[in-house]
Amino acid sequence: MAVIEIKNVAKTFGAYTALHDINLTIQDQEFMVLLGASGCGKTTLLRIIAGLETATTGEVWIGGRRVDHLPPKDRGIAMVFQNYAVFPHLTVFENIGFGLRMQKLPNDEVKRRVERTAGLMHIDQLLKRYSGELSGGQRQRVAVARALAMEPDVILMDEPLSNLDALLRMEMRAELKGVLAESNTTAIYVTHDQVEAMSMADRISVMHKGEIVQAATPLEVYRNPAAEFVAGFIGNPPMNFLPATPKGAGKWAVGGQVIDGPQKNKALNFAIRPEDLRLADSGLTARAKVVEPLGAHLLVTCDIDGALFRAVLDSDMTVKPGDTLTLAPQPDRVRWFDPDTTRAVA
Amino acid sequence: MTAVTTDANPQDARKAGRIVYLAAVVLLCAWVLVPLYFLLINTLSSPEAVNSFPKSFFPAFDLGSLTFFANFGGMLSALKNSIIVAALTMVLSILIGAPAGYALSRFDFRGKELFRLLILLTRAFPLPLLALPLAVLFIRTGLDDTALGLALVHTTLAIPFAVLITFSLFSGIPIELEEAAWTLGCTRLTAFTKVVLPLILPGITASAIFAFVISWNEVFAAAVLTIENRTLTAFLLQTLGEAPLHLKFAGGFILVVPALIFIFAVRKYLFAMWGIANR
DSSP states (O other), X not given: OOOEXXXXXXXXETTEEEEEEEEEEEOTTOEEEEEOOTTSSHHHHHHHHHTSSOOSEEEEEETTEEOTTSOGGGTTEXXXXXXXXXXXXXXXXXXXXXXXXXXXXXXXXXXXXXXXXXXXXXXXXXXXXXXXXXXXXXHHHHHHHHHHHTOOSEEEEESTTTXXXXXXXXXXXXXXXXXXHHHTOEEEEEESOHHHHHHHOSEEEEEETTEEEEEEOHHHHHHSOSBHHHHHHSSSSOOEEEEEEEEETTEEEETTEEEEOOSOOSOEEEEEOGGGEEEEEEEEEEEEEEEEEOSSEEEXXXXXXXXXXXXXXXXXXXXXXXXXXXXXXOGGGOEEEOTTTOBEEO | OOOOOOXXXXXXXXXXXXXXXXXXXXXXXHHHHHHHHHHHHHHTSOHHHHHSSSOOXXXXXXXXXXXXXXXXXXHHHHHHHHHHHHHHHHHHHHHHHHHHHHHHHHOOOTTHHHHHHHHHHTTTSOXXXXXXXXXXXXXXXXXXXXXXXXXXXXHHHHHHHHHHHHHHHHHXXXXXXXXXXXXXXXXXXXXXXXXXXXXXXXXXXXXXXHHHHHHHHOOXXXXXXXXXXXXXXXXXXXXXXXXXXXXXXXXXXXXXXXXXXXXXXXXXXXXXXXXXXOX
16 A cells, blocks of 8 residues: 655766656556666666665655665565576575565564465475576566565565567466556566566656656556657557648648648658558558568658658558558547657647 | 587587596595695604605505604694684774675775775885884784784785785675665665675685685794794694604694695685675
8 A cells, every 4th residue: 555756856977967856656566667669767767766876865765664764674665676686595485575574574484485485486396496497487576575464564676577489478478467457565676678667557657868858657658748758659560750840720731641730830740650550542642662562561661752651451451662652540549749848739 | 519520520529529528627636635645644653654665555554754743842832823823813804804805795885996906005005124124013012922913924915815805795696685684674784684694604604714815824924923822733834844754744734634624624614705606
């Protein structure tokens, strides 16, 4: 049971500012993902919440208690590290029970909790082993079980799946989501993998250059990106942008076409997701450059007035490089961005 | 992996490689073992046998030379002094060296690189250069001819190794292990004692042994700085200069055996230091 409040947190390393004035509230039992490219400050923010790093300014509150002056052990958190950090000199059992032993719980309670969490993570067969005898996936399970055994208010995860191979990552993703949902803890999960973020999160905070650009549900972040960075970062392939010039009365000239848009009188960027385009009789005129058949669909990279533009089409279409395509954007999926602020325009 | 085809039969090449490998192993072992073996034979032979030629391959188990030493005045006290000084050196160099190694690996501070260089520089001054001023200083402070005084000198010899070995030990332990311990209810101190210390203990032991052996083998400072309370090396150097050959052999044997036994007893940790027997 813990709400996490981050109030005006900033962090500077010498002349470099890693975090600018972060404000974020994470609801009780919410699964919050901090998403961003490497160096955007997401790990720094997580470490500040954990107490492994101190904020230069600002406050961190967990469960209505100000914790930014407390050491990690007094914050009611547990953390899963990217490289697992399983203690090599202890068995799996003692690893999972490490935090419980530090709390001086009686032996039978330690045993009960270790066995329960080990069962939850399907590692009950490995309790007598040492970390050197485990695979990467198993070590990851031990690290998660060790955090869960603490029965923490908040569980913090720093790219926990990034060292696993692709198949295992997909498996663990679903499993982690299930286990965390049942454990009723608030979770903060740092990743640079948008698929992980989309599939696991209740809410995603997209971070860029030390700021939270948008904090919203995965679908909201995908459909209504608050800034060009979010639109370009989320989605694979990312959103397309084209410069648009106002023609007055909500009409805009885009790629030689006139399209309905917001009532503004300055140059904007028109944006559309590649999968929200289809071939039609009228629309944007594009010249196909590269055609990639991906099985489920066809990814066509084209050129509109010199700008790169991607379209995801039905795989039955026969498109060859050099073809001229007429691409009609789905009207309710078109978004507009102000090129000066890079923010979305309603 | 597919074998690269060459003109030579790969079977032959592998066999030849194996023979070279075995020869190298035998040569290296002989390099170490043959002198030790002659030391052993000559120690356990009668004085006449020591000076005769050819040598017998098996020792005669004549304990005459060793009994002579056992009854030789000052011998046992020199042995005791050696052990005391070596043990003190071991403890001091770890107590001083390990925290320095931890600081070097975990904290960033100004002049860190210079500090590392300076540690090594302590070995750049030849001991004879330092011994006389040290002797004067020790006489003034009353440290001359004491085990502690000599141990201090030996500690300065051993510390560079202690610092550099423990530095690499601590660097080999990911900071995340400590951080994980902190999030699991440890303070900085308990994280150190519960996680870091068990992991580096083998290496610390190895570095302690190193300090012990450095002190055990050191003869110059020992000869200059002690008179009454000589260590074994200094004692033997002083008394065996004019002694007959068989007694020299026996003296060498007495000097080598404790160090050998000690290293053999803790060989697991020495290997661990070099990452051979690590789990």
